[in-house]
Amino acid sequence: MSADTLTTTLPGPARRPALAQLTRTELTLFLRERTGPIWGIVFPVVLLIIFGAIPSFRKPVSSSLPGVSVLDSYVPILLAFVLAMIALNVLPPVLAGYREKGVLRRLSTTPVGPARVLTAQLIVDTAAAGSTMVVLVLVARTGYGVPFPRQPLGFAVAAVLAAIALLSLGLFLAAVTPTGRAANAIGAMLFFPMMFFAGLWLPQAAMPSVLRHISHETPLGAAVQAMTTAWQGQWPHPLQLITLAAYAVALTVAATRLFRWE
């Protein structure tokens, strides 16, 4: 008897683990739902290509920083854009919708339970955001000569903390919104002011000092500031890393306390 026929006659553990199957399903659904792929992946890359094609974006951002072009300063903002889009506009509607429609309740009557679908969703969101951020950095480098971050470790720490803080915010929204539709609306409402403070329309350096201070207290403002600092070769300011970590901890605790399966 070959090993193959043996495994097919044995029930049980040889099967594909449930988490892998759940993750695969969540990925399929992520790709089918247009928001994530279009606005979280394709749009930021297209935006980078458009910015890169504008001649004035290749010029130094100011005379005091001769090596840093406008485009250079926009790459961390686009990275934050990816994180915010997926954490605010993909994660909360999906999970709040699952609760609203009884998907989580139904799962809690199976051996797998509802928590693993959250894990699967987080894996997919993290993978989608992470790989898009890598693509952005690579396209910026190869297409438009934007150098890699000069303080790679500091940059990695800032990016990971930013991802955790944003995903925690997404989980928090999923916990406090009753329906997928409401989560969608609140996610979109938060997205624009947060992207403003990230400097999408007005670079942080150009903001009046009051706005700049507020910006550094917001998750995306702190994230962009920390990533930009590391990009230019310095370790990010501890204040920004602490801000991101504080958001991550507070929002995760709140989300864990407030999240309901039904």
Place this chain on the structure above:
Amino acid sequence: MQAAIEVQGLRKSYADTVGVQDVSFTVEHGEIFGIVGPNGAGKTTTVECIEGLRVPDGGQISVLGLDPGSDRSRLTQRLGVQLQDSELPERLRVGEALRLYSSFYAAPADWRELMEQLGLTPKERAKFGKLSGGQRQRLSIALALIGQPEVVVLDELTTGLDPQARRDTWALIEGVRARGTTVLLVTHFMEEAERLCDRVAVIDSGRVIALDSPAALAASAQAEQRIRFRPTSPLDDQLLRELPDVISVQRHGGQVTVTGTSNVVNAVTSLLASRNIVAEQLRVDQGSLEDAFVALTGGHDTSGPGTGPASEIGRTNVG
């Protein structure tokens, strides 16, 4: 051998509603056991406690010898569940849902076979959001059966289905039982309980008010019978009224309706025979579970279509 489900003195209250006050019943292996009752009687709360979705305030529940609260991982392998109003992600396809759910169980059924049995194979690539009510219901039954459970709980199985789909579903449930699966069925269609269930518990205001086979319940509530016919020649109502078994006589055009005690059919047909009158379009309304239900619950809510022809009699019985 232990019963499939044992519920003893179950109690569960909510801030604003009755919930469940005192519910006890036992479901034997291989049985189709029905829970019927008006809306808000505590049917769904009872089965949610059995499924482990709610924690009871009091009483004991044992499913296959396991505690639904503390033995979740073992119980969920052996208990299949169909929930009321539970959906799947809109864009998830039928085949994907079945394959996904089959990965949750240690010894799942072959999902393709199950899909075939439930007539869902043509819809394998259809998204959940595009399915009709009947197709969704069949998918949710398939998901309840995919772990090859020993006990399956089905809540409002056929609500929202057209009559043909409902009958198809009933045949399916009988097939499930034929394979040895114990079925606990929550319904407010009396016809469904009558057709499928070996025994039925009637729950009202959080208590079991009757528990027996559908036939026995119907018989107990139905002391009266009703006959309708068109006499071929004129018949004096007074002759009918004089019969000891007759309670009332009514006429609508040429049709005579006679109600009376259990012997009324014999009495009336003997009378007609002795007068050489033929009863055309003769119809006898037997007691149904619907009557029993209305009698037992006072008829404050039968929620749904399918009110039997003899409901009024059941009502007068109580009053």
